[in-house]
Amino acid sequence: MIEYCKLFLLVALWSVEVSNTAELRCPDTSLDAEADKTVILPCWTVPKMDVGNKVEWVLNDTVDVHLLRNGKPEFDHQGKDYKDRTSLFDSQLGTGNCSLRLKTKMTHTGRYRCSVRIGDETKHCFISLTIRPHEGSNSTPLNLSDSNQLHGTNSPGGGNDSTFPPGGIVGIIVGIIVIIILGVIWKRKMCCKPIQSIEEPNDHNEGEEGIPLEQGHLASL
Numbered sequence: 001m002i003e004y005c006k007l008f009l010l011v012a013l014w015s016v017e018v019s020n021t022a023e024l025r026c027p028d029t030s031l032d033a034e035a036d037k038t039v040i041l042p043c044w045t046v047p048k049m050d051v052g053n054k055v056e057w058v059l060n061d062t063v064d065v066h067l068l069r070n071g072k073p074e075f076d077h078q079g080k081d082y083k084d085r086t087s088l089f090d091s092q093l094g095t096g097n098c099s100l101r102l103k104t105k106m107t108h109t110g111r112y113r114c115s116v117r118i119g120d121e122t123k124h125c126f127i128s129l130t131i132r133p134h135e136g137s138n139s140t141p142l143n144l145s146d147s148n149q150l151h152g153t154n155s156p157g158g159g160n161d162s163t164f165p166p167g168g169i170v171g172i173i174v175g176i177i178v179i180i181i182l183g184v185i186w187k188r189k190m191c192c193k194p195i196q197s198i199e200e201p202n203d204h205n206e207g208e209e210g211i212p213l214e215q216g217h218l219a220s221l
Contacts, residue, residue, distance in 0.1 A: 022049060024098075024116050024123035032130050035106050041127050045096030045113040052093035054117040057086070057100045059110045066100055068093075081107050104131050 012035045033039035045051060047164050057065040063079040066086040075083075085103040098116055102108065109131045 001207065022118045022123070024046065024114065024118070024125045024126035025035060026114060026127050030130075032132060033104050034132050034134055035104050036134065037100060038103050039129070041100040041112055041114070041129065042101060043098050043100070043116075043119065043125055043127075045098070045116065045123075046095040050094045051096055051098050051116050051118070054090060055093070055098040056113075056115040058113045058115070059108075061111075061113060065102075072172045101172065106131050106133065117180055 023045065025046055026041070027045045028042055031041065032040065034104065041057070052068075053067040053071055057067075059065050059079065063082075064077045065079070066077060067074040067083050068088060078086075085105070087101045089097050089099055089101070099207060100112070100114070109129060112127045112129055113124055114127070115122055
């Protein structure tokens with residue numbers, strides 16, 4: 001019985017020592033990936049140990065990407081941009097592999113934190129991920145600050161982007177064309193309008209009723 005107690009004590013001491021000296025490593029601290037592709041964010045324990053109880057992946061310390069708690073995945077609070085896009089290597093959790101498999105979107109750019117409970121401590125490591133658009137796409141890659149704004153960590157004074165709507169541009173163009181057409185029509189009317197001739201004054205003086213004085217004089221005769 002004493003021998004069994006000694007063995008149990010030795011195993012417990014070894015477990016504590018291992019948990020205190022164990023590390024969580026993310027060998028690639030910076031990754032680039034294309035949108036709509038599958039990328040793996042590598043992370044594992046050194047030495048190898050079972051991490052099947054608790055693994056957490058979080059974006060920018062605010063958005064839950066993938067959570068494994070008490071040995072079961074939790075999706076209730078998972079970020080909407082990660083629904084049905086994440087998974088762990090379940091069969092390798094017992095050997096310390098807690099890498100994340102991610103089907104990428106442009107909004108996935110940011111700083112990812114992997115957290116694992118080892119013994120009495122929680123270990124962390126970080127990976128910065130930049131998502132690039134497909135070749136031939138006109139999309140612009142997001143940088144880390146853009147990702148922070150998308151996920152609720154806007155800079156002070158935030159405010160909304162005032163993007164001019166396409167319909168407004170079309171309306172302005174149509175209005176300008178109508179004004180030009182009306183101007184051309186008005187100009188043509190003014191050019192083609194006949195100029196009324198001004199009658200030259202008669203050299204002969206007319207009487208009050210418009211009869212020349214000479215004729216009136218003759219009539220009186």
